[in-house]
Amino acid sequence: MYNHTVARLTYKGLLGRRRALLLCALPLLLLVVAVAVRGLTGADDEVAKGLLGSFAMATMVPLIGVVAGTGAIGPEIDDGSVVYLLAKPLKRSSIIVTKLLVAIGVTVAFSAIPTLLAGYILNGNSQQIAVAYAVGAAVASVAYSALFLLLGTISRHAVVIGLVYALIWEALVGSIVPGARDLSVQQWALSLAQKVGDSGAGITSEVGVPTGVTLLLVVTLGGTWYAVRKLRTLKLAGEE
Amino acid sequence: MSPEPHPTTSMSKTAPPAPPGQRGEDVIHNIGYRNYDGPRLGRGYARTSLFDQSLRGAYGLGRSAKSKVLPMILFAVMCVPAAIVVAVAIFTEAKQMPVDYNSYVLRMQPVIGIYIAAMAPQAVSLDLRFRVVPLYFSRPIERSDYVGAKYAALSAAIFIFTAASVVILYVGALLAKLDFGDQTKGFALGLACCAIFSLLHAGIGLAVAAATPRRGFGVAAIIAVLTIPYMLVGTVQGIAFSQDNTKIIGWLGLGSPGTLVDGLQSKFLDGQSDFPSGQALTSMQASLYVLLIVVLIAGTYGLLLRRYRKAGL
Numbered sequence: 001m002y003n004h005t006v007a008r009l010t011y012k013g014l015l016g017r018r019r020a021l022l023l024c025a026l027p028l029l030l031l032v033v034a035v036a037v038r039g040l041t042g043a044d045d046e047v048a049k050g051l052l053g054s055f056a057m058a059t060m061v062p063l064i065g066v067v068a069g070t071g072a073i074g075p076e077i078d079d080g081s082v083v084y085l086l087a088k089p090l091k092r093s094s095i096i097v098t099k100l101l102v103a104i105g106v107t108v109a110f111s112a113i114p115t116l117l118a119g120y121i122l123n124g125n126s127q128q129i130a131v132a133y134a135v136g137a138a139v140a141s142v143a144y145s146a147l148f149l150l151l152g153t154i155s156r157h158a159v160v161i162g163l164v165y166a167l168i169w170e171a172l173v174g175s176i177v178p179g180a181r182d183l184s185v186q187q188w189a190l191s192l193a194q195k196v197g198d199s200g201a202g203i204t205s206e207v208g209v210p211t212g213v214t215l216l217l218v219v220t221l222g223g224t225w226y227a228v229r230k231l232r233t234l235k236l237a238g239e240e
Numbered sequence: 241m242s243p244e245p246h247p248t249t250s251m252s253k254t255a256p257p258a259p260p261g262q263r264g265e266d267v268i269h270n271i272g273y274r275n276y277d278g279p280r281l282g283r284g285y286a287r288t289s290l291f292d293q294s295l296r297g298a299y300g301l302g303r304s305a306k307s308k309v310l311p312m313i314l315f316a317v318m319c320v321p322a323a324i325v326v327a328v329a330i331f332t333e334a335k336q337m338p339v340d341y342n343s344y345v346l347r348m349q350p351v352i353g354i355y356i357a358a359m360a361p362q363a364v365s366l367d368l369r370f371r372v373v374p375l376y377f378s379r380p381i382e383r384s385d386y387v388g389a390k391y392a393a394l395s396a397a398i399f400i401f402t403a404a405s406v407v408i409l410y411v412g413a414l415l416a417k418l419d420f421g422d423q424t425k426g427f428a429l430g431l432a433c434c435a436i437f438s439l440l441h442a443g444i445g446l447a448v449a450a451a452t453p454r455r456g457f458g459v460a461a462i463i464a465v466l467t468i469p470y471m472l473v474g475t476v477q478g479i480a481f482s483q484d485n486t487k488i489i490g491w492l493g494l495g496s497p498g499t500l501v502d503g504l505q506s507k508f509l510d511g512q513s514d515f516p517s518g519q520a521l522t523s524m525q526a527s528l529y530v531l532l533i534v535v536l537i538a539g540t541y542g543l544l545l546r547r548y549r550k551a552g553l
Contacts, residue, residue, distance in 0.1 A: 018451070018452065018457065018461075019457060022457075022460060022461055022464055025464065026464065026468065029468070029472065033472060033476060036476075037476065037479060040480070040483070040485070040488075041479065041483045041485075044483075046482070047479050047482070047483075050475065050478065050479055050482075051475060051476075051479065054471075054475050055471065055472055055475050058471075059468060059471050059472075060468075063460070063463065063464065063468065066460060067457075067460045070456060071456070071457070074456050075454060075456065075457075078454075078455075078456065157310060157358075158456065159455075159456040159457075159459040159460055160310060160354065160357070160358045160459055163354055163357065163459065163460070163463055164354055167350045167353070167354065167463070167467060168317075168350055168351060168354065
């Protein structure tokens, strides 16, 4: 199910040139802000929770998920070079699974690890806040990668649709319509973070752990399955 | 497309154009096409056409139905809440509008950000990707015409995008029989706020988009430059406020284009800023805000001009 050459090419596509700059810039920004905030206010659990929750979890993780998830397959479909890959005697499922693993690896490396570091910088992991958010970010990375990889195979506007979901649905609609929060990868991942963090940490999630885990699994597995299906019947269209 | 020189250019240097069908002396290859010697519309016409097409393209007009979907949906998302606000105001016979013009536009920034991120690469990246920029520059337009037309078109598109909801709010306010003078003043200032917002954001969006021929990547990069700093500044301002460090909030606002416009409109355009303390800027901060906005607009324009010294990447 894992093909080394496909993985190498995907890594090169994802981390080549400017894309890597963007992927590095966001975690760096988080770390710089974490250092600045620590210097400004000292260690404070509420501040750490605010920064990790509203910037790292709500903005950084989805954005890196969008870039890595759609970037793993989108550009190849866009410029048509995916036909060379599809023409090789490789199972479509192993192409998708390999690309998904690479996307997950990149998203975790660029979002969960910086989140952990920022948590340690902000309050030295008091009440397990850093670890809790890092676990949340890692779990969310898996689901986001699967979701956005699927989007990359469905639409040419994958990045825009992904951003609409990440920024408008989760941030804007979620803050106005409480029901929308149940249907968000971020909240499902936070349910795990809530479990990991100490009870005094006060990380809250809209859904319980069983629901969260089930929905995450459904999205990840369902997304992967449908992406494989989509790649089997891929139509290469020209630029509209 | 072919690298051969055009017959007219090489002939006009030495001899008068040869009659059709005859070979000019210094022409490598002449298959006898007649030259066009009618009136030419010239540089100004090319410039306005480029502006026109880019502006229409930003809303998908004149393009396939598929590319109309996204801008129109975003446009609706931008306008419908304004219509709801108006309906509520009329229904409850409110004495004033629940939101004022400037803050409505600034609160919708995530939507505007996505619109810019989707449309700025559309305006410039596709030209780069399909290598048609050299074709533009083989016409009578100059580099500054191309950059100016694209900049003006995207600014106009963003202005229409933001000003439409302001117009809806204004019409609604008049229908609700609110004070005409008050509302007209607020409306004019709201339009001014939209204009500054559009100029600033169009410049930043284009400067980022012109650096990449890949649309998907350009979209993510513009969001990373426009929306992420805006949210980050908001978060850090919130932290500073909860720590009672209110002096620093105004300075933090310098960190993102959205908060720059927010601070500016709260100081000069009679608005209420979205900053956590709602405090006004000091005059020194305000002058820095203005300076930074002017530098950003001029800087991104200059960057674009520099970028197009070379047609490729």
